[in-house]
Amino acid sequence: MLLYSYHPSEPLSKERVEAFTDGVYAIVATLLILDICEDNVPDRNEVKEKYQGSLIAALSEFGPEFLAYFGSFVTVGLLWFVHHSLFLHVTKATRFMGLLNTFSLACVGGLPLAYQLTHEFTKNSRNELEAIQISCVIIFFAGIFQLAIWVTALFNERETLHPYVRYGGREHAFMFAKLALYPSVTLTTFFLTCILSKFSAQIFHLMQIVVPFAFLALRVLVSVALSLLKLVFRPAKPMHSAFEEDESRLPFNDVVS
Helix, strand or coil: CCCCCCCCCCEECHHHHHHHHHHHHHHHHHHHHHHHHHHCCCCHHHHHHHCCCCHHHHHHCCHHHHHHHHHHHHHHHHHHHHHHHHHHCECCEEHHHHHHHHHHHHHHCCHHHHHHHHCCCCCCCHHHHHHHHHHHHHHHHHHHHHHHHHHHHHCCHHHHECHHHCCCCCCHHHHHHHHHHHHHHHHHHHHHHHHCHHHHHHHHHHHHHHHHHHHHCHHHHHHHHHHHHHHHHCCCCCCCCHHHHHHHCCCHHHHHC
């Protein structure tokens, strides 16, 4: 007698997936706030005796901790934003998509650990390099599982995705760029820290600063890249109506097969 069967394409409540995800992200953000507030607030007597009463001078001692906190919090926020953008266009979630989402959240839950590791060890030490690389791995897998959710949805896109983000849809390339940004940037950062180990902390913090600006300019960058690709690979051809283009577009699973 069959006691249990698992069907990856079986529907899953989209609302419950989003609610669980929002709860995890909220807890992770709270842990980061508690971490920065616990050990990085100077004592009043210490400010008076050691820093001649200058609070700014006292806070400057915790500069690396504040930078690591800011970078980690922005990373959490942007990963949540990408997830929200993805599920805004998901019309039906499946069990396998829920499983991939759980794996992504497990990696997001490691970001407070990544925050603590990146400022815990001596500068330019082997431990600092390994801590930064662990942080890159955590962020990479948090992003790659989000990308895997979208790729999974594309195989049954007519049931799971809004037409805008299906294969050939007007938002398809932009959604791919949003989901691929963190995995590609963190992978690049990981290999750069292997090559330029003396500058690993600077490279990692630069990545954390650059990514938010890349998100702001992403639509422009994607539009420019698509225009260049069309010029290079697509010869001039007669204009078709929007209706004909939509009818001729194939689902992703038909293109793959």
